[in-house]
Amino acid sequence: MLELLKEQPADNIIALMGQFANDNRETKVDLGVGVYKNQSGVTPIMGAVKKAQALLLESQVSKSYVGLLGNLDFVQSMKNLILSDSLRSENFVGAQAPGGTGSLHQMFLLLRAANPNITVWISSPTWPNHPSMLRHLGIEFRYYRYFSEETGSIDFDGMMSDLAEAKCNDVILLHGCCHNPTGANLSVGEWDSISQLCLKNEIIPLVDLAYQGFGDGLEEDVLGLRRMAGLVPELIIAASCSKNFGLYRDRVGVALYLNENKKVLSLTSDNLKSVNRLTYSFPPDWGATVVSTILNDSGLRADWNEEVQDIRSSITHLRLGLRDALKRATNSDRFAFLGEHKGMFSRLGLTKGQVDLLRKDHAIYMVGDSRINIAGLNEKSVNVLANAVAKIL
Ligand SMILES: Cc1ncc(COP(=O)(O)O)c(C=O)c1O
Numbered sequence: 001m002l003e004l005l006k007e008q009p010a011d012n013i014i015a016l017m018g019q020f021a022n023d024n025r026e027t028k029v030d031l032g033v034g035v036y037k038n039q040s041g042v043t044p045i046m047g048a049v050k051k052a053q054a055l056l057l058e059s060q061v062s063k064s065y066v067g068l069l070g071n072l073d074f075v076q077s078m079k080n081l082i083l084s085d086s087l088r089s090e091n092f093v094g095a096q097a098p099g100g101t102g103s104l105h106q107m108f109l110l111l112r113a114a115n116p117n118i119t120v121w122i123s124s125p126t127w128p129n130h131p132s133m134l135r136h137l138g139i140e141f142r143y144y145r146y147f148s149e150e151t152g153s154i155d156f157d158g159m160m161s162d163l164a165e166a167k168c169n170d171v172i173l174l175h176g177c178c179h180n181p182t183g184a185n186l187s188v189g190e191w192d193s194i195s196q197l198c199l200k201n202e203i204i205p206l207v208d209l210a211y212q213g214f215g216d217g218l219e220e221d222v223l224g225l226r227r228m229a230g231l232v233p234e235l236i237i238a239a240s241c242s243k244n245f246g247l248y249r250d251r252v253g254v255a256l257y258l259n260e261n262k263k264v265l266s267l268t269s270d271n272l273k274s275v276n277r278l279t280y281s282f283p284p285d286w287g288a289t290v291v292s293t294i295l296n297d298s299g300l301r302a303d304w305n306e307e308v309q310d311i312r313s314s315i316t317h318l319r320l321g322l323r324d325a326l327k328r329a330t331n332s333d334r335f336a337f338l339g340e341h342k343g344m345f346s347r348l349g350l351t352k353g354q355v356d357l358l359r360k361d362h363a364i365y366m367v368g369d370s371r372i373n374i375a376g377l378n379e380k381s382v383n384v385l386a387n388a389v390a391k392i393l
Contacts, residue, residue, distance in 0.1 A: 012128065013367060020365045028363040029381045031372040034180065034344060036214075036243060036311055039378050046246045048304035052293040056286075068273040070096025070283040074292035078254040081218070081295060082209060082239055086226040092258045093269040095276060096283045098251035100210045100240025101129065107206060107236050107255050108137050109275045110268065111171060120171045120206070121163060123147075125347075125369065127180045127208070130173060144172075147182045149349055152337025154184045160193065168202040176209030176239075177221035178343025181371035185215060185342050191224030195231040205232060209239040213308040214315060215342035218244075234259050241291050243344075244308055250287030311375075315344060318377045325386035330393060347371045354392050362388040 016032040035043050069075065075094040083089035097103040111118055120139055122130045123146035134141040145158030163172060172194070177185055186194070198205050207225055215221045229235055234257075241252035257268045276283065294300045319338055326335040338346050350358075350370035358364040364385055366372045377385065 011132075016365055016367065019359075023363060023365075025363040027384070029365065029376065029384060031364065031366045031374075031376040031385075034243075034373050035248060036246065036315075036344065036375045038314070041378070043248070044246065046304065046307045048294050048300045048307060049245060049247065049290055051303070052290045052297075052300055055293060056289060060289075065282050066285050068276045068282060069094070069269070071285060071288045071292060073296065074288040075254055075256075077292045077295040078239060078241075079256055082212065082222055082237060082256070083226055083229050083258075084219075086229045088260060089226075089229050089258065091260045091262075091265065092256055093265045093272070094254055094256040095269075095272045096288045097238075097253045097255050097276075098280070098283055099242055099253040100208065100238055101133075101253070102251065102283070103238035103240070103253040103255035104130075104206075104208060105133060105137075106272065106275050106279070107238055107257075108133060108139060109279075110271050111204075111206075111236075112137060112139050113271065113275075115169055118169065118171060119167065120173055121166055122173045123159075123175065123179070125181055126173070126175075127210075130208075146179070147184055147347075149347075152184075152349070153340065154186065154190070156186075156190055156193075160197065163194070163197055163203075164201075166201060166203045169204065171204045171206050171236075172198065173206045173208060176207045176212065176225050176237075177215045178211035178345070180210065180343075181345050181347055181367065181369060183338075183341030183343050183346040186224055188224045188227060191228055192231070195228045198228075198232045204234050204236065206236040206238065209237060211243055211343045212239070213244045214312055214344060217312070218305065218308060221342075229258055241287065245287075245291055245294070245304070247287045247290065250290070251284055252287035252291055315375055318382060319346070319374050321379070321382045322374065322377060322386065325382050326389060329383075329386040329390035344373050344375050345371055346374065348389065350389070350392075357392045358388055361392070364388055 013033055020030045037043050074096050079092055079094060097106050118139060120134055120141045121144050122141050124143035131141060144162035145155045148155040179185060205228060212218060212221050237256040239254050242248045259265055294304050323335055323338040348370040352368050355366055355368055355370050
Protein backbone atom coordinates (compact mmCIF):
# COMPACT_ATOMS: atom_id res chain seq x y z
CA MET A 1 0.00 0.00 0.00
CA LEU A 2 2.86 2.36 0.61
CA GLU A 3 3.20 2.74 -3.17
CA LEU A 4 0.35 5.22 -2.71
CA LEU A 5 2.72 7.63 -0.97
CA LYS A 6 3.63 10.81 -2.81
CA GLU A 7 7.22 11.71 -3.71
CA GLN A 8 8.59 14.24 -1.22
CA PRO A 9 10.72 17.21 -2.30
CA ALA A 10 14.35 16.69 -1.29
CA ASP A 11 15.69 18.99 1.44
CA ASN A 12 18.14 21.24 -0.45
CA ILE A 13 20.83 21.18 2.21
CA ILE A 14 20.68 17.40 2.69
CA ALA A 15 20.80 16.94 -1.13
CA LEU A 16 23.86 19.23 -1.30
CA MET A 17 25.60 17.10 1.38
CA GLY A 18 25.08 14.06 -0.87
CA GLN A 19 26.47 15.86 -3.94
CA PHE A 20 29.53 16.97 -1.96
CA ALA A 21 30.20 13.44 -0.71
CA ASN A 22 30.18 12.17 -4.33
CA ASP A 23 32.59 14.85 -5.63
CA ASN A 24 36.07 13.34 -6.07
CA ARG A 25 37.97 16.62 -6.48
CA GLU A 26 40.58 16.93 -3.73
CA THR A 27 40.21 20.70 -3.48
CA LYS A 28 36.47 20.59 -2.72
CA VAL A 29 35.15 23.00 -0.08
CA ASP A 30 31.89 22.36 1.82
CA LEU A 31 30.14 25.56 2.91
CA GLY A 32 26.69 23.96 2.85
CA VAL A 33 25.49 22.24 5.99
CA GLY A 34 25.36 24.37 9.16
CA VAL A 35 27.81 22.46 11.30
CA TYR A 36 30.83 23.95 13.08
CA LYS A 37 34.17 22.57 11.85
CA ASN A 38 37.62 23.33 13.24
CA GLN A 39 40.65 24.23 11.09
CA SER A 40 41.18 20.52 10.29
CA GLY A 41 37.62 20.27 8.97
CA VAL A 42 36.47 18.18 11.94
CA THR A 43 33.35 18.75 14.04
CA PRO A 44 34.97 17.96 17.38
CA ILE A 45 33.41 16.59 20.56
CA MET A 46 33.92 19.33 23.14
CA GLY A 47 36.30 18.59 26.01
CA ALA A 48 33.61 19.46 28.59
CA VAL A 49 31.23 17.02 26.87
CA LYS A 50 33.83 14.23 26.97
CA LYS A 51 34.44 14.82 30.67
CA ALA A 52 30.71 14.96 31.49
CA GLN A 53 30.14 11.74 29.51
CA ALA A 54 32.92 9.99 31.45
CA LEU A 55 31.36 11.13 34.75
CA LEU A 56 27.95 9.90 33.66
CA LEU A 57 29.27 6.52 32.53
CA GLU A 58 30.60 6.04 36.07
CA SER A 59 27.65 7.42 37.99
CA GLN A 60 24.54 6.51 36.02
CA VAL A 61 22.87 3.52 37.61
CA SER A 62 19.69 3.15 35.58
CA LYS A 63 18.32 3.57 32.09
CA SER A 64 14.72 3.53 33.26
CA TYR A 65 12.26 6.13 31.88
CA VAL A 66 12.72 9.69 33.17
CA GLY A 67 9.48 11.61 32.62
CA LEU A 68 7.34 12.99 29.84
CA LEU A 69 8.95 16.44 30.14
CA GLY A 70 12.43 14.91 30.20
CA ASN A 71 15.19 15.85 32.62
CA LEU A 72 13.84 18.77 34.66
CA ASP A 73 17.31 19.77 35.93
CA PHE A 74 18.26 20.22 32.29
CA VAL A 75 15.13 22.30 31.62
CA GLN A 76 15.85 24.56 34.62
CA SER A 77 19.55 24.89 33.72
CA MET A 78 18.72 25.83 30.15
CA LYS A 79 16.19 28.39 31.37
CA ASN A 80 18.95 29.90 33.53
CA LEU A 81 21.46 29.86 30.68
CA ILE A 82 19.05 31.58 28.30
CA LEU A 83 17.17 33.95 30.57
CA SER A 84 19.34 34.12 33.68
CA ASP A 85 17.34 35.89 36.35
CA SER A 86 15.65 38.24 33.87
CA LEU A 87 12.51 39.86 35.06
CA ARG A 88 9.60 37.41 35.14
CA SER A 89 11.70 34.48 33.96
CA GLU A 90 10.73 32.53 37.09
CA ASN A 91 7.23 32.06 35.69
CA PHE A 92 7.83 29.36 33.16
CA VAL A 93 7.25 25.74 32.22
CA GLY A 94 9.23 23.68 29.78
CA ALA A 95 10.18 20.36 28.33
CA GLN A 96 13.30 18.75 27.01
CA ALA A 97 12.95 17.92 23.30
CA PRO A 98 14.92 16.21 20.52
CA GLY A 99 16.96 19.18 19.30
CA GLY A 100 15.80 22.66 18.37
CA THR A 101 13.66 21.06 15.65
CA GLY A 102 11.86 18.91 18.22
CA SER A 103 11.28 21.92 20.48
CA LEU A 104 9.82 23.94 17.62
CA HIS A 105 7.67 21.01 16.52
CA GLN A 106 6.15 20.44 19.95
CA MET A 107 5.43 24.16 20.42
CA PHE A 108 3.85 24.34 16.95
CA LEU A 109 1.58 21.46 18.00
CA LEU A 110 0.49 23.35 21.13
CA LEU A 111 -0.11 26.55 19.19
CA ARG A 112 -2.21 24.72 16.59
CA ALA A 113 -4.21 22.98 19.32
CA ALA A 114 -4.84 26.27 21.13
CA ASN A 115 -5.84 28.15 17.98
CA PRO A 116 -6.39 26.30 14.68
CA ASN A 117 -6.69 29.67 12.87
CA ILE A 118 -3.29 30.86 13.92
CA THR A 119 -0.89 32.52 11.49
CA VAL A 120 2.83 32.21 12.20
CA TRP A 121 4.91 35.09 10.79
CA ILE A 122 8.35 34.03 9.63
CA SER A 123 11.27 36.10 8.37
CA SER A 124 12.09 36.41 4.69
CA PRO A 125 14.43 34.64 4.34
CA THR A 126 14.54 32.06 7.13
CA TRP A 127 15.80 28.56 7.93
CA PRO A 128 13.95 26.50 5.27
CA ASN A 129 12.69 24.02 7.85
CA HIS A 130 10.46 26.72 9.38
CA PRO A 131 8.06 26.97 6.41
CA SER A 132 8.41 23.23 5.68
CA MET A 133 7.37 22.22 9.19
CA LEU A 134 4.51 24.71 9.31
CA ARG A 135 3.24 23.48 5.94
CA HIS A 136 3.54 19.87 7.08
CA LEU A 137 1.52 20.66 10.22
CA GLY A 138 -1.13 22.56 8.23
CA ILE A 139 -0.38 25.82 10.06
CA GLU A 140 -0.83 29.00 8.07
CA PHE A 141 2.26 31.18 7.76
CA ARG A 142 3.21 34.50 6.24
CA TYR A 143 6.59 36.09 5.61
CA TYR A 144 7.72 39.42 7.01
CA ARG A 145 10.51 41.39 5.34
CA TYR A 146 13.77 40.95 7.23
CA PHE A 147 16.84 41.33 5.07
CA SER A 148 17.63 43.77 2.32
CA GLU A 149 20.00 42.39 -0.34
CA GLU A 150 20.72 45.97 -1.38
CA THR A 151 22.05 47.14 1.97
CA GLY A 152 23.19 43.73 3.25
CA SER A 153 21.40 44.48 6.52
CA ILE A 154 18.01 44.26 8.22
CA ASP A 155 15.06 46.06 6.62
CA PHE A 156 13.58 46.98 9.99
CA ASP A 157 11.00 49.45 8.65
CA GLY A 158 9.76 46.80 6.20
CA MET A 159 9.68 44.22 9.00
CA MET A 160 7.63 46.41 11.34
CA SER A 161 5.24 47.46 8.61
CA ASP A 162 4.58 43.79 7.67
CA LEU A 163 4.19 42.76 11.31
CA ALA A 164 1.66 45.55 11.86
CA GLU A 165 -0.74 43.31 9.91
CA ALA A 166 -0.44 40.43 12.40
CA LYS A 167 -3.74 39.74 14.19
CA CYS A 168 -4.33 39.24 17.91
CA ASN A 169 -2.99 35.76 18.92
CA ASP A 170 -0.82 35.40 15.80
CA VAL A 171 2.76 34.30 16.43
CA ILE A 172 6.01 35.99 15.32
CA LEU A 173 8.87 33.58 14.87
CA LEU A 174 12.18 35.36 15.57
CA HIS A 175 15.75 34.07 15.47
CA GLY A 176 17.29 34.66 18.90
CA CYS A 177 20.71 35.51 17.42
CA CYS A 178 22.97 34.69 14.44
CA HIS A 179 20.08 34.73 11.99
CA ASN A 180 20.08 31.76 9.61
CA PRO A 181 20.73 32.31 6.67
CA THR A 182 21.73 35.99 6.73
CA GLY A 183 23.78 36.49 9.91
CA ALA A 184 22.02 39.86 10.37
CA ASN A 185 21.02 40.36 14.01
CA LEU A 186 18.39 42.64 15.56
CA SER A 187 19.72 45.35 17.88
CA VAL A 188 18.48 45.51 21.48
CA GLY A 189 16.44 48.60 20.55
CA GLU A 190 14.81 46.66 17.70
CA TRP A 191 13.98 43.79 20.08
CA ASP A 192 12.31 46.38 22.33
CA SER A 193 10.23 47.78 19.45
CA ILE A 194 9.06 44.27 18.49
CA SER A 195 8.21 43.56 22.15
CA GLN A 196 6.12 46.75 22.25
CA LEU A 197 4.30 45.70 19.08
CA CYS A 198 3.57 42.26 20.59
CA LEU A 199 2.25 43.92 23.72
CA LYS A 200 0.07 46.37 21.82
CA ASN A 201 -1.39 43.94 19.27
CA GLU A 202 -1.43 40.84 21.52
CA ILE A 203 0.95 38.87 19.34
CA ILE A 204 2.97 36.00 20.78
CA PRO A 205 6.71 35.89 20.11
CA LEU A 206 8.32 32.50 19.50
CA VAL A 207 12.10 32.71 19.61
CA ASP A 208 14.20 30.05 17.88
CA LEU A 209 17.57 30.10 19.64
CA ALA A 210 19.98 27.75 17.87
CA TYR A 211 23.32 29.60 18.15
CA GLN A 212 23.62 31.14 21.62
CA GLY A 213 27.30 31.99 22.14
CA PHE A 214 28.30 31.98 18.46
CA GLY A 215 27.71 35.72 17.85
CA ASP A 216 29.00 38.14 20.50
CA GLY A 217 28.95 35.93 23.61
CA LEU A 218 26.71 33.65 25.68
CA GLU A 219 25.20 36.62 27.54
CA GLU A 220 25.43 39.21 24.76
CA ASP A 221 23.57 37.00 22.26
CA VAL A 222 20.44 36.89 24.43
CA LEU A 223 20.29 40.51 25.63
CA GLY A 224 17.35 41.34 23.34
CA LEU A 225 15.53 38.13 24.23
CA ARG A 226 15.98 38.75 27.96
CA ARG A 227 14.52 42.23 27.66
CA MET A 228 11.62 40.80 25.68
CA ALA A 229 11.02 38.27 28.49
CA GLY A 230 10.54 41.20 30.86
CA LEU A 231 8.16 43.08 28.57
CA VAL A 232 5.68 40.66 27.01
CA PRO A 233 3.04 38.67 28.89
CA GLU A 234 3.64 35.45 26.92
CA LEU A 235 6.83 34.16 25.33
CA ILE A 236 7.83 30.87 23.73
CA ILE A 237 11.45 29.77 23.29
CA ALA A 238 12.70 26.79 21.29
CA ALA A 239 16.42 26.36 21.94
CA SER A 240 18.94 23.93 20.53
CA CYS A 241 22.12 22.51 22.12
CA SER A 242 23.26 21.03 18.80
CA LYS A 243 25.71 23.80 17.98
CA ASN A 244 26.87 25.38 21.24
CA PHE A 245 27.41 21.99 22.93
CA GLY A 246 28.36 20.23 19.67
CA LEU A 247 25.72 17.57 20.43
CA TYR A 248 24.24 17.48 16.92
CA ARG A 249 23.48 13.77 16.71
CA ASP A 250 22.41 13.39 20.34
CA ARG A 251 19.34 15.57 19.71
CA VAL A 252 19.16 18.00 22.63
CA GLY A 253 16.85 20.98 22.84
CA VAL A 254 14.42 22.69 25.17
CA ALA A 255 10.94 24.20 24.72
CA LEU A 256 10.10 26.96 27.23
CA TYR A 257 6.91 28.92 27.82
CA LEU A 258 6.75 32.07 29.97
CA ASN A 259 3.58 33.49 31.46
CA GLU A 260 2.68 34.89 34.86
CA ASN A 261 -0.67 33.09 34.94
CA LYS A 262 -0.17 29.92 36.98
CA LYS A 263 -3.28 28.25 35.55
CA VAL A 264 -2.07 28.76 31.96
CA LEU A 265 1.38 27.48 32.92
CA SER A 266 -0.06 24.31 34.39
CA LEU A 267 -2.31 23.78 31.36
CA THR A 268 0.66 24.27 29.03
CA SER A 269 2.79 21.84 30.98
CA ASP A 270 0.03 19.18 30.87
CA ASN A 271 -0.37 19.72 27.13
CA LEU A 272 3.38 19.42 26.59
CA LYS A 273 3.29 16.08 28.42
CA SER A 274 0.39 14.99 26.25
CA VAL A 275 1.94 15.94 22.88
CA ASN A 276 5.19 14.28 23.93
CA ARG A 277 3.33 11.09 24.87
CA LEU A 278 1.59 11.11 21.49
CA THR A 279 4.73 11.73 19.42
CA TYR A 280 7.72 10.02 21.06
CA SER A 281 6.70 9.56 24.71
CA PHE A 282 9.98 10.33 26.47
CA PRO A 283 12.64 12.58 24.95
CA PRO A 284 16.15 11.05 24.62
CA ASP A 285 18.03 11.47 27.90
CA TRP A 286 21.78 11.15 27.34
CA GLY A 287 22.65 14.46 25.68
CA ALA A 288 20.37 16.49 27.95
CA THR A 289 21.95 14.95 31.04
CA VAL A 290 25.40 15.73 29.62
CA VAL A 291 24.32 19.38 29.24
CA SER A 292 22.89 19.65 32.76
CA THR A 293 26.03 18.00 34.17
CA ILE A 294 28.17 20.66 32.45
CA LEU A 295 25.98 23.59 33.44
CA ASN A 296 25.86 22.52 37.11
CA ASP A 297 29.56 21.84 37.61
CA SER A 298 31.64 25.01 37.90
CA GLY A 299 34.80 23.39 36.45
CA LEU A 300 33.06 21.82 33.46
CA ARG A 301 31.08 24.98 32.89
CA ALA A 302 34.26 27.09 32.82
CA ASP A 303 35.81 24.63 30.30
CA TRP A 304 32.70 24.79 28.15
CA ASN A 305 32.59 28.61 28.27
CA GLU A 306 36.15 28.72 27.04
CA GLU A 307 35.46 26.26 24.23
CA VAL A 308 32.44 28.27 23.06
CA GLN A 309 34.61 31.38 23.15
CA ASP A 310 37.26 29.64 21.00
CA ILE A 311 34.63 28.61 18.45
CA ARG A 312 33.27 32.16 18.35
CA SER A 313 36.73 33.68 17.92
CA SER A 314 37.58 31.25 15.14
CA ILE A 315 34.35 32.03 13.25
CA THR A 316 34.88 35.79 13.67
CA HIS A 317 38.49 35.49 12.50
CA LEU A 318 37.42 33.59 9.36
CA ARG A 319 34.54 36.00 8.74
CA LEU A 320 36.80 39.05 8.82
CA GLY A 321 39.47 37.20 6.83
CA LEU A 322 36.93 36.42 4.12
CA ARG A 323 35.72 40.02 4.02
CA ASP A 324 39.31 41.22 3.55
CA ALA A 325 40.18 38.53 0.98
CA LEU A 326 37.07 39.42 -1.05
CA LYS A 327 37.97 43.10 -0.90
CA ARG A 328 41.44 42.29 -2.29
CA ALA A 329 40.19 39.83 -4.92
CA THR A 330 37.31 41.97 -6.21
CA ASN A 331 38.90 45.33 -5.54
CA SER A 332 35.60 46.52 -4.07
CA ASP A 333 33.69 46.92 -0.80
CA ARG A 334 30.79 44.89 -2.11
CA PHE A 335 31.28 42.27 0.63
CA ALA A 336 31.98 44.66 3.52
CA PHE A 337 28.65 43.60 5.09
CA LEU A 338 30.24 40.27 6.06
CA GLY A 339 32.06 42.06 8.85
CA GLU A 340 28.79 43.27 10.34
CA HIS A 341 27.11 39.88 10.47
CA LYS A 342 27.23 37.39 13.34
CA GLY A 343 27.51 33.64 13.69
CA MET A 344 28.20 30.89 11.19
CA PHE A 345 26.14 32.16 8.26
CA SER A 346 26.02 34.94 5.71
CA ARG A 347 24.65 35.18 2.22
CA LEU A 348 27.12 36.35 -0.41
CA GLY A 349 24.37 37.86 -2.58
CA LEU A 350 25.20 35.73 -5.65
CA THR A 351 22.75 34.46 -8.24
CA LYS A 352 21.76 30.79 -8.48
CA GLY A 353 23.81 30.60 -11.73
CA GLN A 354 26.91 31.95 -9.98
CA VAL A 355 26.44 29.46 -7.12
CA ASP A 356 26.23 26.64 -9.71
CA LEU A 357 29.43 27.88 -11.40
CA LEU A 358 31.29 27.90 -8.08
CA ARG A 359 30.26 24.27 -7.57
CA LYS A 360 30.95 23.07 -11.13
CA ASP A 361 34.17 24.97 -11.89
CA HIS A 362 35.68 25.44 -8.43
CA ALA A 363 34.27 22.56 -6.30
CA ILE A 364 32.90 25.10 -3.81
CA TYR A 365 29.56 24.02 -2.35
CA MET A 366 27.04 26.45 -0.88
CA VAL A 367 23.25 26.62 -0.64
CA GLY A 368 21.46 27.95 -3.77
CA ASP A 369 20.69 31.31 -2.15
CA SER A 370 24.49 31.76 -1.70
CA ARG A 371 24.36 31.13 2.06
CA ILE A 372 27.76 30.04 3.27
CA ASN A 373 28.78 28.35 6.50
CA ILE A 374 31.80 30.45 7.46
CA ALA A 375 32.98 27.65 9.78
CA GLY A 376 33.44 25.44 6.70
CA LEU A 377 36.40 27.66 5.68
CA ASN A 378 40.02 27.60 6.81
CA GLU A 379 42.99 29.96 6.37
CA LYS A 380 43.66 28.56 2.88
CA SER A 381 40.12 28.15 1.55
CA VAL A 382 39.23 31.75 2.48
CA ASN A 383 41.48 32.85 -0.40
CA VAL A 384 40.33 30.01 -2.68
CA LEU A 385 36.73 31.17 -2.20
CA ALA A 386 37.54 34.87 -2.63
CA ASN A 387 39.49 34.27 -5.87
CA ALA A 388 36.77 31.99 -7.26
CA VAL A 389 34.06 34.55 -6.46
CA ALA A 390 36.07 37.27 -8.19
CA LYS A 391 36.25 35.04 -11.31
CA ILE A 392 32.52 34.31 -11.56
CA LEU A 393 31.22 37.84 -10.83
C1 LIG B 1 17.59 28.55 12.83
C2 LIG B 1 17.66 27.12 13.28
N1 LIG B 1 16.74 26.67 14.13
C3 LIG B 1 16.75 25.41 14.57
C4 LIG B 1 17.71 24.53 14.16
C5 LIG B 1 17.59 23.13 14.69
O1 LIG B 1 18.69 22.47 15.10
P1 LIG B 1 18.63 21.02 15.72
O2 LIG B 1 17.28 20.45 15.52
O3 LIG B 1 19.67 20.26 14.99
O4 LIG B 1 18.94 21.21 17.18
C6 LIG B 1 18.70 24.95 13.26
C7 LIG B 1 19.70 24.02 12.75
O5 LIG B 1 20.33 24.17 11.75
C8 LIG B 1 18.67 26.29 12.81
O6 LIG B 1 19.59 26.77 11.97
